[in-house]
Amino acid sequence: MENSEEPMTYFRHNGIIFCSQLHSVERLESLKDANIDPHIPVLLTYPKSGTTWMQQIMSLILCNDDDSTKAINLYERAPWMESVRYNFENMDHQLLTSHLNYQMVPNCVKNKMLKIIYVARNPKDVIVSSYHFHKCSHFLEEPKNFQDFLEKFVEGNVFFGSWFEHIREWYSHKDELNILFMAYEDMKNDLRSVVQKVASFLNKKLDEKTLESILNQCTFKHMQENPKTNYKSVPELFDFESGSFYRKGITGDWKNHFLVSQNEWFNSIYQEKMGDFPLKFDNM
Numbered sequence: 001m002e003n004s005e006e007p008m009t010y011f012r013h014n015g016i017i018f019c020s021q022l023h024s025v026e027r028l029e030s031l032k033d034a035n036i037d038p039h040i041p042v043l044l045t046y047p048k049s050g051t052t053w054m055q056q057i058m059s060l061i062l063c064n065d066d067d068s069t070k071a072i073n074l075y076e077r078a079p080w081m082e083s084v085r086y087n088f089e090n091m092d093h094q095l096l097t098s099h100l101n102y103q104m105v106p107n108c109v110k111n112k113m114l115k116i117i118y119v120a121r122n123p124k125d126v127i128v129s130s131y132h133f134h135k136c137s138h139f140l141e142e143p144k145n146f147q148d149f150l151e152k153f154v155e156g157n158v159f160f161g162s163w164f165e166h167i168r169e170w171y172s173h174k175d176e177l178n179i180l181f182m183a184y185e186d187m188k189n190d191l192r193s194v195v196q197k198v199a200s201f202l203n204k205k206l207d208e209k210t211l212e213s214i215l216n217q218c219t220f221k222h223m224q225e226n227p228k229t230n231y232k233s234v235p236e237l238f239d240f241e242s243g244s245f246y247r248k249g250i251t252g253d254w255k256n257h258f259l260v261s262q263n264e265w266f267n268s269i270y271q272e273k274m275g276d277f278p279l280k281f282d283n284m
């Protein structure tokens with residue numbers, strides 16, 4: 001703890017906020033030397049950017065829609081490498097997931113043989129999604145109010161640190177990595193094209209029937225109702241009375257939360273920090 005005002009459930013490592021129910025300094029430190037099979041793809045995201053959605057897409061593509069694989073919880077098919085809840089090195093998995101920044105991932109993730117998919121989302125919608133997520137997660141502190149959360153997000157004083165630094169840093173290393181950047185907004189606009197693009201990146205061929213089946217299992221409603229994807233099996237992590245992991249699943253919900261003044265303030269910060277950034281988001 002570097003700041004006595006921060007709740008006890010949080011700790012900082014390399015300046016980034018983590019939470020003790022899911023992470024530990026030992027785990028984060030040992031991860032640098034972890035061994036990952038270069039044939040296992042890695043999904044990287046800043047929290048609330050469409051991680052679970054892309055986990056489901058990648059998992060179904062990789063198993064070719066196989067029933068026995070789908071009987072396993074999605075978070076076990078695609079474990080978070082930084083989590084202390086399971087040690088991915090001792091379990092079978094199809095892909096690995098991480099919210100870590102470039103500095104903190106295992107060294108072997110930077111091997112060009114390994115395939116990385118990075119999913120990004122309009123940061124205003126990330127803020128709104130994260131704000132609500134904090135209210136229904138047992139491992140995160142309930143925000144004081146939206147304004148307070150917005151300020152903390154902009155300062156990077158939130159779970160997994162600064163959104164701005166996360167995306168900028170990963171993007172700046174794109175030429176050294178085998179990385180595919182995808183946007184949540186594109187998944188909303190044309191999921192079929194996204195699934196085809198991901199399949200092609202993963203070198204998997206999907207016949208039309210399998211593609212249709214995958215698209216059907218990746219809808220918001222299907223994932224919300226599917227016990228293998230809806231997190232209902234981990235009530236120790238979520239308070240389902242206070243909210244749902246599958247909250248709205250739309251783009252532009254920030255318009256229902258940001259005041260005009262908050263939007264103007266955020267836009268000026270965004271322009272300052274990201275004005276020259278090549279990736280642009282819909283609905284900003």
Ligand code: PPS
Pocket residue numbers: 045046047048049050051052053125128129130132218219220221223245246247248249250253
């Ligand atoms: S986490 O906690 O970081 O893993 O969260 P993450 O999965 O990255 O993001 C959760 C948001 O993604 C939405 N979601 C979906 N939207 C559309 N379609 C599908 N299938 C889907 N699956 C997850 C989820 O609803 C969260 O967004 P919000 O805006 O809060 O609804």
